[in-house]
Amino acid sequence: MRGRTRVTRPGWRWRRNPLRRRTDVVETWLALLFAVLLCASPLFGWWADRSVGRALRHEVATEHSERSLVTASLARSKSSGAKTHPAEQLRWTGPDGTSHTASVSSDVEVVQQGRIKIWTDHEGRLVPPPLDSATAATHAVLAGVAAGSAAVGLLVISRQLLMWRLMLRRLDSWEREWARVGQDWGRAGAGG
Template sequence: MKGRTTGTVRGWRWRRNPLRRRTDVVETWLALFFAVALCATPLLGWWADRSVGRVLSHEVATEHAERTLVTATLARDKASGSKTRPTEQLRWTGPDGSTRTATVSSDIEVLQQGRIKVWTDRAGRLAPPPLDSATAGTHAVLAGVAAGSAAAGLLVLSRQLLMWRLMLRRLESWAREWARVGQDWGRAGAGG
Protein backbone atom coordinates (compact mmCIF):
# COMPACT_ATOMS: atom_id res chain seq x y z
CA MET A 1 0.00 0.00 0.00
CA LYS A 2 1.36 3.31 -1.06
CA GLY A 3 1.76 6.06 1.55
CA ARG A 4 1.39 3.79 4.59
CA THR A 5 4.16 2.58 6.80
CA THR A 6 4.11 -0.61 8.77
CA GLY A 7 1.96 -0.39 11.87
CA THR A 8 0.33 2.98 11.18
CA VAL A 9 -3.14 3.69 9.94
CA ARG A 10 -4.21 7.09 8.65
CA GLY A 11 -5.46 9.21 11.57
CA TRP A 12 -3.94 6.92 14.21
CA ARG A 13 -0.37 8.22 14.26
CA TRP A 14 -0.52 8.68 18.05
CA ARG A 15 -1.69 5.16 18.78
CA ARG A 16 1.72 3.56 19.33
CA ASN A 17 3.82 6.68 19.80
CA PRO A 18 6.00 6.51 22.94
CA LEU A 19 5.61 10.27 23.42
CA ARG A 20 1.82 10.04 23.61
CA ARG A 21 0.46 10.87 27.01
CA ARG A 22 -2.92 10.15 28.51
CA THR A 23 -3.81 13.86 28.28
CA ASP A 24 -3.25 13.72 24.50
CA VAL A 25 -5.83 10.94 24.18
CA VAL A 26 -8.30 12.78 26.41
CA GLU A 27 -7.82 15.97 24.41
CA THR A 28 -8.51 14.13 21.15
CA TRP A 29 -11.71 12.56 22.45
CA LEU A 30 -12.87 15.87 23.92
CA ALA A 31 -12.28 17.60 20.57
CA LEU A 32 -14.32 14.93 18.78
CA PHE A 33 -17.15 15.09 21.32
CA PHE A 34 -17.37 18.89 21.28
CA ALA A 35 -17.22 19.04 17.47
CA VAL A 36 -20.18 16.66 17.20
CA ALA A 37 -22.08 18.44 19.98
CA LEU A 38 -21.46 21.84 18.42
CA CYS A 39 -22.80 20.59 15.10
CA ALA A 40 -25.98 19.49 16.92
CA THR A 41 -26.75 22.95 18.36
CA PRO A 42 -28.65 24.09 15.23
CA LEU A 43 -30.90 21.06 15.70
CA LEU A 44 -31.58 22.19 19.26
CA GLY A 45 -32.44 25.67 17.97
CA TRP A 46 -34.76 24.19 15.32
CA TRP A 47 -36.47 22.01 17.95
CA ALA A 48 -36.95 25.02 20.26
CA ASP A 49 -38.35 27.05 17.35
CA ARG A 50 -40.86 24.32 16.48
CA SER A 51 -41.87 23.75 20.11
CA VAL A 52 -42.40 27.42 20.90
CA GLY A 53 -44.10 27.90 17.53
CA ARG A 54 -46.65 25.17 18.30
CA VAL A 55 -47.44 26.65 21.71
CA LEU A 56 -47.73 30.19 20.37
CA SER A 57 -49.89 29.20 17.38
CA HIS A 58 -52.27 27.51 19.81
CA GLU A 59 -52.23 30.70 21.91
CA VAL A 60 -53.00 32.81 18.80
CA ALA A 61 -55.98 30.61 17.93
CA THR A 62 -57.26 30.66 21.52
CA GLU A 63 -56.96 34.43 21.90
CA HIS A 64 -58.65 35.10 18.55
CA ALA A 65 -61.51 32.78 19.54
CA GLU A 66 -61.98 34.50 22.91
CA ARG A 67 -61.78 38.12 21.73
CA THR A 68 -63.85 40.21 19.36
CA LEU A 69 -62.94 43.39 17.51
CA VAL A 70 -65.72 45.98 17.94
CA THR A 71 -66.17 49.59 16.94
CA ALA A 72 -66.31 52.07 19.81
CA THR A 73 -66.99 55.79 19.91
CA LEU A 74 -65.43 58.51 21.99
CA ALA A 75 -67.60 60.87 23.98
CA ARG A 76 -65.44 63.90 24.74
CA ASP A 77 -65.73 64.10 28.53
CA LYS A 78 -62.45 65.67 29.56
CA ALA A 79 -61.63 65.95 33.22
CA SER A 80 -62.28 69.55 34.13
CA GLY A 81 -59.77 71.61 36.06
CA SER A 82 -57.30 68.72 36.35
CA LYS A 83 -53.64 69.09 35.46
CA THR A 84 -53.36 65.34 34.91
CA ARG A 85 -53.73 63.76 31.51
CA PRO A 86 -57.26 64.33 30.14
CA THR A 87 -59.43 61.26 29.80
CA GLU A 88 -62.07 60.16 27.32
CA GLN A 89 -65.21 58.13 27.76
CA LEU A 90 -65.25 55.15 25.38
CA ARG A 91 -68.57 53.48 24.44
CA TRP A 92 -69.20 50.20 22.60
CA THR A 93 -71.80 47.49 22.33
CA GLY A 94 -71.00 44.16 23.98
CA PRO A 95 -71.82 40.71 22.52
CA ASP A 96 -75.04 40.57 24.56
CA GLY A 97 -76.24 43.86 23.05
CA SER A 98 -75.65 45.99 26.15
CA THR A 99 -73.82 49.30 25.95
CA ARG A 100 -70.48 49.33 27.73
CA THR A 101 -68.33 52.28 28.74
CA ALA A 102 -64.80 52.76 29.98
CA THR A 103 -62.58 55.72 30.75
CA VAL A 104 -59.43 55.79 28.63
CA SER A 105 -56.53 58.16 28.15
CA SER A 106 -57.09 60.81 25.47
CA ASP A 107 -53.95 59.79 23.59
CA ILE A 108 -55.75 56.71 22.27
CA GLU A 109 -55.53 56.48 18.50
CA VAL A 110 -58.71 57.58 16.72
CA LEU A 111 -59.16 55.87 13.37
CA GLN A 112 -62.10 57.71 11.76
CA GLN A 113 -64.38 60.45 12.98
CA GLY A 114 -64.11 59.55 16.66
CA ARG A 115 -64.58 55.82 16.03
CA ILE A 116 -61.92 53.33 17.03
CA LYS A 117 -61.57 49.57 16.97
CA VAL A 118 -61.12 47.88 20.35
CA TRP A 119 -60.83 44.26 21.42
CA THR A 120 -63.30 42.86 23.95
CA ASP A 121 -63.53 39.55 25.74
CA ARG A 122 -66.60 37.29 25.71
CA ALA A 123 -68.19 39.28 28.52
CA GLY A 124 -67.79 42.53 26.56
CA ARG A 125 -65.01 44.01 28.72
CA LEU A 126 -62.00 45.70 27.12
CA ALA A 127 -59.17 43.24 26.44
CA PRO A 128 -55.69 43.61 25.04
CA PRO A 129 -55.27 42.76 21.36
CA PRO A 130 -54.69 39.06 20.69
CA LEU A 131 -51.30 37.83 19.62
CA ASP A 132 -50.98 37.79 15.83
CA SER A 133 -49.35 35.04 13.77
CA ALA A 134 -46.41 37.16 12.61
CA THR A 135 -45.47 38.13 16.15
CA ALA A 136 -45.83 34.54 17.31
CA GLY A 137 -43.57 33.38 14.48
CA THR A 138 -40.98 36.00 15.36
CA HIS A 139 -41.02 34.95 19.02
CA ALA A 140 -40.59 31.30 18.00
CA VAL A 141 -37.60 32.09 15.77
CA LEU A 142 -36.02 34.21 18.50
CA ALA A 143 -36.52 31.38 21.00
CA GLY A 144 -34.83 28.95 18.60
CA VAL A 145 -31.88 31.28 18.00
CA ALA A 146 -31.54 31.90 21.74
CA ALA A 147 -31.64 28.18 22.59
CA GLY A 148 -29.10 27.27 19.90
CA SER A 149 -26.79 30.15 20.79
CA ALA A 150 -26.98 29.43 24.51
CA ALA A 151 -26.21 25.76 23.91
CA ALA A 152 -23.26 26.62 21.65
CA GLY A 153 -21.96 29.15 24.17
CA LEU A 154 -22.26 26.64 26.99
CA LEU A 155 -20.40 24.03 24.94
CA VAL A 156 -17.58 26.41 24.06
CA LEU A 157 -17.27 27.55 27.68
CA SER A 158 -17.28 23.94 28.93
CA ARG A 159 -14.62 22.97 26.40
CA GLN A 160 -12.44 25.90 27.44
CA LEU A 161 -12.72 24.98 31.12
CA LEU A 162 -11.94 21.32 30.45
CA MET A 163 -8.99 22.20 28.22
CA TRP A 164 -7.66 24.57 30.88
CA ARG A 165 -7.86 21.78 33.47
CA LEU A 166 -6.28 19.32 31.06
CA MET A 167 -3.41 21.71 30.38
CA LEU A 168 -2.79 22.09 34.13
CA ARG A 169 -2.57 18.31 34.44
CA ARG A 170 -0.21 18.16 31.47
CA LEU A 171 2.07 20.82 33.00
CA GLU A 172 2.08 18.97 36.35
CA SER A 173 3.04 15.76 34.52
CA TRP A 174 5.86 17.51 32.70
CA ALA A 175 7.10 19.02 35.97
CA ARG A 176 7.17 15.54 37.56
CA GLU A 177 9.08 14.14 34.57
CA TRP A 178 11.64 16.94 34.67
CA ALA A 179 12.10 16.45 38.41
CA ARG A 180 12.63 12.73 37.83
CA VAL A 181 15.13 13.18 35.00
CA GLY A 182 17.02 15.99 36.74
CA GLN A 183 19.35 18.63 35.43
CA ASP A 184 21.82 16.13 34.02
CA TRP A 185 19.52 15.13 31.18
CA GLY A 186 21.35 15.06 27.86
CA ARG A 187 24.89 15.18 29.20
CA ALA A 188 27.21 12.41 28.07
CA GLY A 189 27.67 9.76 30.73
CA ALA A 190 24.91 11.20 32.97
CA GLY A 191 22.58 8.27 32.37
CA GLY A 192 19.86 10.39 30.77
Protein backbone atom coordinates in the same frame (compact mmCIF):
# COMPACT_ATOMS: atom_id res chain seq x y z
CA MET B 1 15.08 0.91 4.35
CA ARG B 2 16.77 3.24 6.75
CA GLY B 3 16.50 6.54 4.85
CA ARG B 4 12.81 6.28 4.34
CA THR B 5 10.67 8.86 6.15
CA ARG B 6 7.50 7.81 7.77
CA VAL B 7 4.27 9.38 6.58
CA THR B 8 2.03 10.50 9.41
CA ARG B 9 -1.52 9.31 9.16
CA PRO B 10 -4.69 10.79 10.53
CA GLY B 11 -5.58 9.38 13.90
CA TRP B 12 -1.99 9.18 15.16
CA ARG B 13 -3.21 10.03 18.63
CA TRP B 14 -5.34 6.89 18.70
CA ARG B 15 -2.43 4.50 18.13
CA ARG B 16 0.05 3.27 20.69
CA ASN B 17 2.94 5.67 20.86
CA PRO B 18 5.54 6.07 23.62
CA LEU B 19 5.16 9.86 23.42
CA ARG B 20 1.38 9.77 23.69
CA ARG B 21 0.05 10.74 27.08
CA ARG B 22 -3.34 10.18 28.57
CA THR B 23 -4.10 13.91 28.21
CA ASP B 24 -3.53 13.60 24.45
CA VAL B 25 -6.20 10.91 24.20
CA VAL B 26 -8.60 12.92 26.37
CA GLU B 27 -7.99 16.02 24.24
CA THR B 28 -8.74 14.06 21.08
CA TRP B 29 -11.98 12.66 22.48
CA LEU B 30 -12.99 16.15 23.64
CA ALA B 31 -12.33 17.56 20.18
CA LEU B 32 -14.46 14.83 18.60
CA LEU B 33 -17.28 15.32 21.11
CA PHE B 34 -17.14 19.10 20.67
CA ALA B 35 -17.34 18.78 16.87
CA VAL B 36 -20.37 16.48 17.09
CA LEU B 37 -22.18 18.70 19.59
CA LEU B 38 -21.32 21.82 17.60
CA CYS B 39 -22.88 20.27 14.50
CA ALA B 40 -25.96 19.35 16.55
CA SER B 41 -26.52 22.83 18.02
CA PRO B 42 -28.49 24.10 14.98
CA LEU B 43 -30.84 21.15 15.55
CA PHE B 44 -31.38 22.39 19.09
CA GLY B 45 -32.23 25.86 17.74
CA TRP B 46 -34.61 24.32 15.19
CA TRP B 47 -36.29 22.25 17.93
CA ALA B 48 -36.71 25.37 20.11
CA ASP B 49 -38.17 27.29 17.15
CA ARG B 50 -40.69 24.52 16.46
CA SER B 51 -41.65 24.13 20.13
CA VAL B 52 -42.11 27.84 20.77
CA GLY B 53 -43.88 28.27 17.42
CA ARG B 54 -46.35 25.50 18.24
CA ALA B 55 -47.08 27.03 21.67
CA LEU B 56 -47.48 30.53 20.23
CA ARG B 57 -49.78 29.36 17.41
CA HIS B 58 -51.97 27.77 20.08
CA GLU B 59 -51.88 31.05 22.03
CA VAL B 60 -52.85 33.05 18.92
CA ALA B 61 -55.81 30.75 18.28
CA THR B 62 -56.89 30.90 21.92
CA GLU B 63 -56.64 34.69 22.14
CA HIS B 64 -58.56 35.19 18.89
CA SER B 65 -61.33 32.88 20.09
CA GLU B 66 -61.58 34.64 23.47
CA ARG B 67 -61.49 38.24 22.21
CA SER B 68 -63.79 40.23 19.96
CA LEU B 69 -63.19 43.36 17.96
CA VAL B 70 -66.02 45.82 18.60
CA THR B 71 -66.69 49.38 17.54
CA ALA B 72 -66.74 51.96 20.29
CA SER B 73 -68.03 55.48 20.01
CA LEU B 74 -66.52 58.53 21.58
CA ALA B 75 -68.87 59.63 24.37
CA ARG B 76 -67.04 62.80 25.45
CA SER B 77 -63.57 64.10 26.26
CA LYS B 78 -62.71 64.71 29.84
CA SER B 79 -59.58 66.23 31.23
CA SER B 80 -57.55 63.75 33.25
CA GLY B 81 -55.20 66.33 34.70
CA ALA B 82 -52.29 64.97 32.69
CA LYS B 83 -50.51 67.50 30.55
CA THR B 84 -49.78 65.16 27.65
CA HIS B 85 -52.92 63.16 26.76
CA PRO B 86 -56.48 63.75 27.96
CA ALA B 87 -58.68 60.72 28.67
CA GLU B 88 -61.44 59.73 26.26
CA GLN B 89 -64.76 58.35 27.44
CA LEU B 90 -65.73 55.41 25.24
CA ARG B 91 -69.02 53.60 24.93
CA TRP B 92 -69.52 50.20 23.29
CA THR B 93 -71.73 47.17 23.27
CA GLY B 94 -70.02 43.94 24.29
CA PRO B 95 -70.40 40.61 22.49
CA ASP B 96 -72.93 39.57 25.13
CA GLY B 97 -75.13 42.60 24.30
CA THR B 98 -74.42 44.66 27.44
CA SER B 99 -73.48 48.33 27.24
CA HIS B 100 -70.08 49.40 28.60
CA THR B 101 -68.21 52.65 29.13
CA ALA B 102 -64.61 53.30 30.09
CA SER B 103 -62.04 56.05 30.14
CA VAL B 104 -58.97 55.40 28.05
CA SER B 105 -56.02 57.54 27.08
CA SER B 106 -56.56 59.25 23.76
CA ASP B 107 -53.21 58.03 22.45
CA VAL B 108 -54.18 54.35 22.81
CA GLU B 109 -56.30 54.06 19.70
CA VAL B 110 -56.79 56.12 16.58
CA VAL B 111 -60.16 57.81 16.60
CA GLN B 112 -61.77 57.94 13.15
CA GLN B 113 -64.99 59.89 12.76
CA GLY B 114 -65.88 59.48 16.41
CA ARG B 115 -65.55 55.67 16.35
CA ILE B 116 -62.67 53.37 17.17
CA LYS B 117 -62.09 49.63 17.13
CA ILE B 118 -61.32 48.03 20.50
CA TRP B 119 -60.77 44.47 21.70
CA THR B 120 -62.99 43.04 24.42
CA ASP B 121 -63.40 39.70 26.14
CA HIS B 122 -66.66 37.71 26.11
CA GLU B 123 -68.03 39.85 28.94
CA GLY B 124 -67.28 43.12 27.16
CA ARG B 125 -64.28 44.21 29.27
CA LEU B 126 -61.39 45.95 27.50
CA VAL B 127 -58.44 43.66 26.79
CA PRO B 128 -55.20 44.11 24.85
CA PRO B 129 -55.22 43.07 21.18
CA PRO B 130 -54.55 39.38 20.58
CA LEU B 131 -51.18 38.19 19.41
CA ASP B 132 -51.01 38.06 15.62
CA SER B 133 -49.46 35.23 13.60
CA ALA B 134 -46.54 37.28 12.23
CA THR B 135 -45.47 38.37 15.71
CA ALA B 136 -45.77 34.79 16.97
CA ALA B 137 -43.61 33.51 14.10
CA THR B 138 -41.00 36.21 14.76
CA HIS B 139 -40.88 35.30 18.45
CA ALA B 140 -40.48 31.61 17.57
CA VAL B 141 -37.56 32.33 15.21
CA LEU B 142 -35.90 34.56 17.80
CA ALA B 143 -36.31 31.83 20.43
CA GLY B 144 -34.70 29.31 18.07
CA VAL B 145 -31.77 31.60 17.31
CA ALA B 146 -31.31 32.36 21.00
CA ALA B 147 -31.43 28.67 21.96
CA GLY B 148 -28.96 27.67 19.23
CA SER B 149 -26.61 30.53 20.13
CA ALA B 150 -26.83 29.72 23.83
CA ALA B 151 -26.01 26.08 23.09
CA VAL B 152 -22.95 27.07 21.06
CA GLY B 153 -21.85 29.53 23.75
CA LEU B 154 -22.24 26.92 26.47
CA LEU B 155 -20.28 24.41 24.38
CA VAL B 156 -17.42 26.84 23.75
CA ILE B 157 -17.20 27.88 27.42
CA SER B 158 -17.36 24.25 28.58
CA ARG B 159 -14.66 23.23 26.11
CA GLN B 160 -12.42 26.09 27.19
CA LEU B 161 -12.81 25.14 30.86
CA LEU B 162 -12.11 21.48 30.14
CA MET B 163 -9.06 22.35 28.03
CA TRP B 164 -7.78 24.63 30.79
CA ARG B 165 -8.12 21.81 33.33
CA LEU B 166 -6.50 19.40 30.90
CA MET B 167 -3.57 21.76 30.36
CA LEU B 168 -3.09 22.12 34.13
CA ARG B 169 -3.06 18.34 34.44
CA ARG B 170 -0.58 18.07 31.54
CA LEU B 171 1.72 20.67 33.14
CA ASP B 172 1.56 18.82 36.49
CA SER B 173 2.50 15.60 34.70
CA TRP B 174 5.48 17.27 33.03
CA GLU B 175 6.58 18.71 36.36
CA ARG B 176 6.44 15.25 37.97
CA GLU B 177 8.46 13.85 35.06
CA TRP B 178 11.10 16.56 35.46
CA ALA B 179 11.31 15.85 39.19
CA ARG B 180 11.68 12.11 38.53
CA VAL B 181 14.28 12.39 35.75
CA GLY B 182 16.17 15.31 37.19
CA GLN B 183 17.60 18.30 35.43
CA ASP B 184 21.26 17.30 35.43
CA TRP B 185 21.30 16.47 31.73
CA GLY B 186 22.69 19.87 30.84
CA ARG B 187 25.46 20.11 33.45
CA ALA B 188 29.05 19.37 32.63
CA GLY B 189 30.34 16.08 33.98
CA ALA B 190 26.84 14.74 34.65
CA GLY B 191 27.13 12.09 32.00
CA GLY B 192 24.74 13.80 29.62
